[in-house]
Amino acid sequence: MSAIRLLVLGAVRQHGRAHGYQVRNDLEYWGAHEWSNAKPGSIYHALKQMAKQGLLLAHEIAPSTAGGPPRVEYEVTEQGTEEYLTLLRAYLTAYDQRPDVLTAALGFMVDLPRQEALALLEERVRKIEEWRAAVTEYYLPAEGPGQYGHIGEIMNYWVHSADSGAEWTRGLIERVRGGAYTFAGEGERFVAVLADGEENPFAAGRPHYGDAR
Numbered sequence: 001m002s003a004i005r006l007l008v009l010g011a012v013r014q015h016g017r018a019h020g021y022q023v024r025n026d027l028e029y030w031g032a033h034e035w036s037n038a039k040p041g042s043i044y045h046a047l048k049q050m051a052k053q054g055l056l057l058a059h060e061i062a063p064s065t066a067g068g069p070p071r072v073e074y075e076v077t078e079q080g081t082e083e084y085l086t087l088l089r090a091y092l093t094a095y096d097q098r099p100d101v102l103t104a105a106l107g108f109m110v111d112l113p114r115q116e117a118l119a120l121l122e123e124r125v126r127k128i129e130e131w132r133a134a135v136t137e138y139y140l141p142a143e144g145p146g147q148y149g150h151i152g153e154i155m156n157y158w159v160h161s162a163d164s165g166a167e168w169t170r171g172l173i174e175r176v177r178g179g180a181y182t183f184a185g186e187g188e189r190f191v192a193v194l195a196d197g198e199e200n201p202f203a204a205g206r207p208h209y210g211d212a213r
Contacts, residue, residue: 002037002100002101003032003036003037003038003091003100003101003103003104004036004037004038004042004043004046005046005050005083005087006084006087006088006091006101006104006105006108007027007032007036007038007104007107008023008027008038008043008046008047008050009050009055009056009076009080009083009084009087010084010088010104010107010108010111011023011026011027012047012056012074012075012076013076013080013081013084013111014026014191016075017059017073017074017075018073018074019061019071019072019073019074020043020044020047020072020074023043023047023074024040024043024044026192027043029192030107030192032103032104035099035100035103036100036103036104037100047072047074050080051074054077054079054080055076055077055079055080055083056074056075056076056077056080057074057075057076057077058072058073058074059072059073059074059075060072061073084108085111085112087105088105088108088109088111088112089112089116089120091104091105092105092106092109092117092120092121092124093120093121093123093124093127094124094127095124095127095128095131095162095165109183110181110182110183110184110189110190111184112183112184113183113184113185114176114183114184114186117176117183118173118176118177121169121172121173121176122173124169125166125169125170125173128162128165128166128169129162129166131162132159132162132163132166135155135158135159135162136159138155
């Protein structure tokens, strides 16, 4: 699993139409360059690939007054929306040792109806419990990691990660069930995107040739 497709589709979708630098700027504003593979090269590659695949529609607009090539703005297509929602639902339920897919999905979970988000999070808990049961079929936490030498520490870490992940997810379920946040169909939602030209305090600060496009 990779978070980059969900992140890029979600960032474009929140703007309606966005050029590559806006997408990069938003993802850096969210800190995605720190916890995922959303680096400039990956972002611009994903934009071009998804445009080729019909998930994004590319619009060439006039270059800036400073000159240079025409800038490309991207818009999510109907097929792209279907892909976005499919990834969002999958990433909310999947139990993966990599944190980037869940982190990306949490950033966009309010694009779903509240009851659907709750059902997906409950499914996530069920999958964590199933995964934990599969591990503890061979490894018993009560007997400690030493039963498998130092390799037991790997299974010990897995079990502790599953337990903390399930506990955190149950807490999120309770908060969402209690009315936290504004989900799809409930009114105006919080959108954390930067206006075009707005300074990004969390920017990585490294220019990329794709920024001009």
